[in-house]
Amino acid sequence: MTVPSDEARAARTAPPGPPRRATFRLLKQLFTDRLALMGDNADTYGDVVRIAIGPKAMYLVNHPDLAKHVLADNAANYHKGIGLQEARRALGDGLLTSDGDTWKKQRRTIQPVFQPKRISRQAAVVASEVDTLVQRLAEHDGPVEILHEMTGLTLGVLGKTLLDAELGGYETLGHSFEAVQDQAMFEAVTLSMVPQWVPLKKQVGFRTARDDLRRIADELVDQRLANPVENGEDVLSRLIASGSGEGASRTRMRDELITLLLAGHETTASTLGWAFHLIDEHPEVGERLHTEAVEVLGDRLPEHEDLRKLTYTVAVVEEVMRMYPPVWLLPRIAQADDEIGGYHVPAGSDVVVVPYTLHRHPGFWTDPERFDPERFTAAERPPRYAYLPFGAGPRFCIGNSLGVMEAVFVLAMAARDLELRKVPGKVVEPEAMLSLRVRGGLPMTVHRRERRRRSEAA
Numbered sequence: 001m002t003v004p005s006d007e008a009r010a011a012r013t014a015p016p017g018p019p020r021r022a023t024f025r026l027l028k029q030l031f032t033d034r035l036a037l038m039g040d041n042a043d044t045y046g047d048v049v050r051i052a053i054g055p056k057a058m059y060l061v062n063h064p065d066l067a068k069h070v071l072a073d074n075a076a077n078y079h080k081g082i083g084l085q086e087a088r089r090a091l092g093d094g095l096l097t098s099d100g101d102t103w104k105k106q107r108r109t110i111q112p113v114f115q116p117k118r119i120s121r122q123a124a125v126v127a128s129e130v131d132t133l134v135q136r137l138a139e140h141d142g143p144v145e146i147l148h149e150m151t152g153l154t155l156g157v158l159g160k161t162l163l164d165a166e167l168g169g170y171e172t173l174g175h176s177f178e179a180v181q182d183q184a185m186f187e188a189v190t191l192s193m194v195p196q197w198v199p200l201k202k203q204v205g206f207r208t209a210r211d212d213l214r215r216i217a218d219e220l221v222d223q224r225l226a227n228p229v230e231n232g233e234d235v236l237s238r239l240i241a242s243g244s245g246e247g248a249s250r251t252r253m254r255d256e257l258i259t260l261l262l263a264g265h266e267t268t269a270s271t272l273g274w275a276f277h278l279i280d281e282h283p284e285v286g287e288r289l290h291t292e293a294v295e296v297l298g299d300r301l302p303e304h305e306d307l308r309k310l311t312y313t314v315a316v317v318e319e320v321m322r323m324y325p326p327v328w329l330l331p332r333i334a335q336a337d338d339e340i341g342g343y344h345v346p347a348g349s350d351v352v353v354v355p356y357t358l359h360r361h362p363g364f365w366t367d368p369e370r371f372d373p374e375r376f377t378a379a380e381r382p383p384r385y386a387y388l389p390f391g392a393g394p395r396f397c398i399g400n401s402l403g404v405m406e407a408v409f410v411l412a413m414a415a416r417d418l419e420l421r422k423v424p425g426k427v428v429e430p431e432a433m434l435s436l437r438v439r440g441g442l443p444m445t446v447h448r449r450e451r452r453r454r455s456e457a458a
Contacts, residue, residue, distance in 0.1 A: 017050035064385035072393035081331030094259025123304035154265035164234040179209035181433040267326035274324040289415035315376040321389035325355040328436040
C-alpha cells in the first residue's frame with residue numbers, strides 16, 4: 001500500500017471553519033446578515049474558510065493570491081455559482097450566468113460595444129443625461145428618493161449608449177429587477193427547497209417581474225427589427241448581425257438584453273447611492289468634490305478627457321467601491337478537485353471570493369473601515385487582487401469603463417451645483433442581494449449651492 005506524502009495529506013485537509021453546532025447561527029446570518037456571515041468567519045478562521053450549512057459546504061476565499069487562483073489562473077475550473085445559478089430562471093443564459101463556449105461567443109459578440117474609443121464617444125450622451133437629472137433635482141421641493149433617481153438615470157444612460165433606445169417609458173424595470181434579485185437570493189439561501197409553484201408573495205412577484213422583463217426585451221427587439229440601424233454599433237444591432245441570416249434567436253436576444261439591463265444599471269446605481277450616503281457623512285469630501293468640479297469644469301458639461309483631471313472625484317468613486325463593492329460576492333462552483341491555499345476543495349463545491357471582505361482585509365488596507373478617498377491618490381497601492389470591484393480574470397466586468405465614467409460625471413456635476421443631505425433619522429444599512437444596495441432606499445433633501453468662480457475655488 002502506498003503511503004501518502006505529507007504534502008499529499010496536507011492538500012486533502014479541509015480548511016478551518018465554524019463547527020456543526022453553529023449551524024443555526026449560520027442559517028440565521030445567511031437569511032438576515034450575509035455580510036456578517038462572511039466577515040465574521042474570515043476574521044475568525046483566516047483566508048480560506050469552510051462554512052458547512054446543512055448538506056452544503058461553502059469555501060470562502062479571502063486573500064489576493066487565492067482570489068487570483070480562482071478567478072484568473074484556474075478560471076476554467078470555476079463556473080458561475082450560488083445566486084447566479086438561481087437568477088438564471090429570469091436572466092436565462094445571458095452573459096452574467098452562462099459558461100463555457102456559450103459565454104465566449106456572447107462575450108465576442110458584445111465586446112466591441114464596450115471598446116474604449118466607442119465608450120469615449122458616449123461621454124456627451126452621459127453628460128447630457130446627468131445634466132438633466134441635476135437640473136431636475138435642483139427644482140425638487142422636499143425629500144427625494146435618491147436610489148430611484150439613480151436607477152432612472154442609469155437605465156436612461158444604458159438605453160442611449162448601449163442599445164440606441166429610449167427606456168424612459170419602462171418605469172417598471174427597476175421594480176422588476178428588485179423582484180428578480182429577491183427571488184434569486186431566496187432560492188439560494190433556502191437551497192431551492194421551496195417549490196416554485198408555492199404561492200408565496202415573493203414567488204408570485206417574481207413570476208410577474210419575469211414576464212414583465214421578457215415583454216420589455218421582446219418589445220426592444222421588435223422595435224429594432226422594424227427599424228434596423230445600418231452598420232449599427234449598439235448591442236441590439238450586434239445581436240441581430242451575429243445571427244445566421246435571419247438574426248439571432250429570440251430567446252438568446254431576450255436573455256442578453258435582460259442581463260444587460262440588470263448588470264448595466266444596478267451596479268452603477270448602487271455605487272452612486274453609497275457615494276451620496278458617504279459624502280453626506282463626510283462633508284469635507286463634498287467640499288473637495290465641489291472645488292475640483294468648479295476648477296475643472298467651470299460652467300460646462302464634462303467631457304471624456306476630464307476623467308484624467310477629476311482625480312479626486314475618481315478617487316472617491318474608487319473608495320466607495322472599496323467599502324461597498326456593488327458586486328460584493330463572486331460565486332463559483334468547482335468543476336474538478338482543486339487545492340486552494342494548501343487546502344483540498346472537492347469538485348462540486350461552492351467557492352466564493354468576497355470583495356466586501358477582501359476590501360477590508362487588514363493585511364492589505366490601512367484602517368480599512370475608514371472612508372478615505374486619498375488612499376487611491378497615493379503612489380503605492382495594495383496588490384491587484386486585493387481590489388476587485390469589477391471582478392477579475394476572463395470574466396472581468398465588460399462595462400467597467402462606462403460605469404466609472406457615469407459615476408464620476410454624476411458626482412462632479414452634483415457636487416458642483418447641489419448638496420444632498422440624508423433625511424434626519426434615516427438609518428443606512430447594506431442589503432446583500434445580487435448587488436450590494438442600500439436597504440429600504442435613501443431619501444435625501446436637495447440644496448442648491450452658490451457656484452463659486454474658478455478663482456474663488458483656487
